[in-house]
Amino acid sequence: AVKDVSFKVREGQIFGLGGLIGSGRTELARLMFGLDRRNSGKIIYKGKDVTPDSPMQAIKNGFGYLTEDRKETGLVMRRPVKENITIAEMTMKKPVFLNLPKERRAASKMVSVLKIVTPSLEQVVMNLSGGNQQKVVLAKWMLSNVDIIIFDEPTIGIDVGSKKEIYELMNEMSENGVARDIFLEETILPMHKLFRTNIKKAHPQLPDEKVTLCISSIFGQIFHFVRARAVIRRTVGREYDSAFIKDLIDHITDFSVRGIRG
Numbered sequence: 001a002v003k004d005v006s007f008k009v010r011e012g013q014i015f016g017l018g019g020l021i022g023s024g025r026t027e028l029a030r031l032m033f034g035l036d037r038r039n040s041g042k043i044i045y046k047g048k049d050v051t052p053d054s055p056m057q058a059i060k061n062g063f064g065y066l067t068e069d070r071k072e073t074g075l076v077m078r079r080p081v082k083e084n085i086t087i088a089e090m091t092m093k094k095p096v097f098l099n100l101p102k103e104r105r106a107a108s109k110m111v112s113v114l115k116i117v118t119p120s121l122e123q124v125v126m127n128l129s130g131g132n133q134q135k136v137v138l139a140k141w142m143l144s145n146v147d148i149i150i151f152d153e154p155t156i157g158i159d160v161g162s163k164k165e166i167y168e169l170m171n172e173m174s175e176n177g178v179a180r181d182i183f184l185e186e187t188i189l190p191m192h193k194l195f196r197t198n199i200k201k202a203h204p205q206l207p208d209e210k211v212t213l214c215i216s217s218i219f220g221q222i223f224h225f226v227r228a229r230a231v232i233r234r235t236v237g238r239e240y241d242s243a244f245i246k247d248l249i250d251h252i253t254d255f256s257v258r259g260i261r262g
Helices: 025-032 055-060 070-074 081-093 100-114 130-144 160-176 188-202 208-219 225-236 242-250
Strands: 005-009 014-017 040-045 063-066 148-152 180-184 255-261
Touching (some): 025 148, 055 063, 063 130
Parallel strands (some): 148 180
Antiparallel strands (some): 040 255
């Protein structure tokens, strides 16, 4: 179950949520994408209530969802690469791909951009490696030009090289295309502990609640390594007064999740 979850995400941000298996990470993602029925709460985007009642509605509202189980819910495993890439775009803007040559050109472009290793666009997606399957899921949302992508364990079950490529693609999407990424992964927890230990060691006088604020601001840039370094310096190096909190609040914009329960 998910109870009283609230957060805000700003444009261009990769926002991370961490938790152990069973903590509600995937349940929250499914609620936000309209896969599960919610009991209360709203999702506000650009001043409007865009809380979805179905995945179709979520997609039309500009949301994408890269699921932790690509084989069951992310891909149509027995269909070609081409169809898996264009399926969400067809949902959003039908009948945009009744023109089959146009569909092929669009899919071919995404294969090239994401460097998806496949013999052809007609290759059945189940025959690709795990990393390339995940790239196909990502291509689906990139082609659809969604504003917000929810990544739930985006690198699960893929090799180290593919993990690096996925993280780099998330970075590029955040900077150049997709406005906001929401990233959910169990591996955030060790990173959280490492940040907390290092900050407390360097600044033992910093209150626990402000250490938490430091970590929250850092996670927003977790894949932007140069920015993350600047955030660390800027955050823990300033005077610990009301201006500290104000600077964090100033980063927040118009996307928020309010009191979601499920």
